[in-house]
Amino acid sequence: MPPGTLVPRDWLLEQLSDTLVQGAPSASFVDLTIQELATMFGKRPSTVRAWVERGDFPEAYKLHGKEWRVPAGSVQEFQVRQRSSLGSSATRNAERPKGDDVGQLRSTSSELLVESVQARSG
Numbered sequence: 001m002p003p004g005t006l007v008p009r010d011w012l013l014e015q016l017s018d019t020l021v022q023g024a025p026s027a028s029f030v031d032l033t034i035q036e037l038a039t040m041f042g043k044r045p046s047t048v049r050a051w052v053e054r055g056d057f058p059e060a061y062k063l064h065g066k067e068w069r070v071p072a073g074s075v076q077e078f079q080v081r082q083r084s085s086l087g088s089s090a091t092r093n094a095e096r097p098k099g100d101d102v103g104q105l106r107s108t109s110s111e112l113l114v115e116s117v118q119a120r121s122g
Contacts, residue, residue, distance in 0.1 A: 030072070031069035031070060031072070032069065032070045032072065032075060033067065033068070033069065034048050034049050034052065034068050034070075037075065040075075049068065052068050056078055057074040057078055058074065059074040060074060
């Protein structure tokens, strides 16, 4: 190919995956774009970009100072952190009152408020 020839990314990855040696990263471990992550997580690109800029993917970098790229390892670490934080929030939510407990809590709070007002005015 002549210098400066542009080739499609997918074609290049396919060519590289045919020639990879044992132990080298496969084409599925190529750094991901913001758009690819947005599609993967079912979010808007702006949301994913905010995560990257916030530091949720510590190994993320800007390609040529313009476009964010996120290594697959960072994505896997992010998913593990998210799963573990979901587990801990599920534990916290289990401790909160639910359904009838909330109604009972509200009525008890209302009763205490009424008693407090009556005590002040009485």
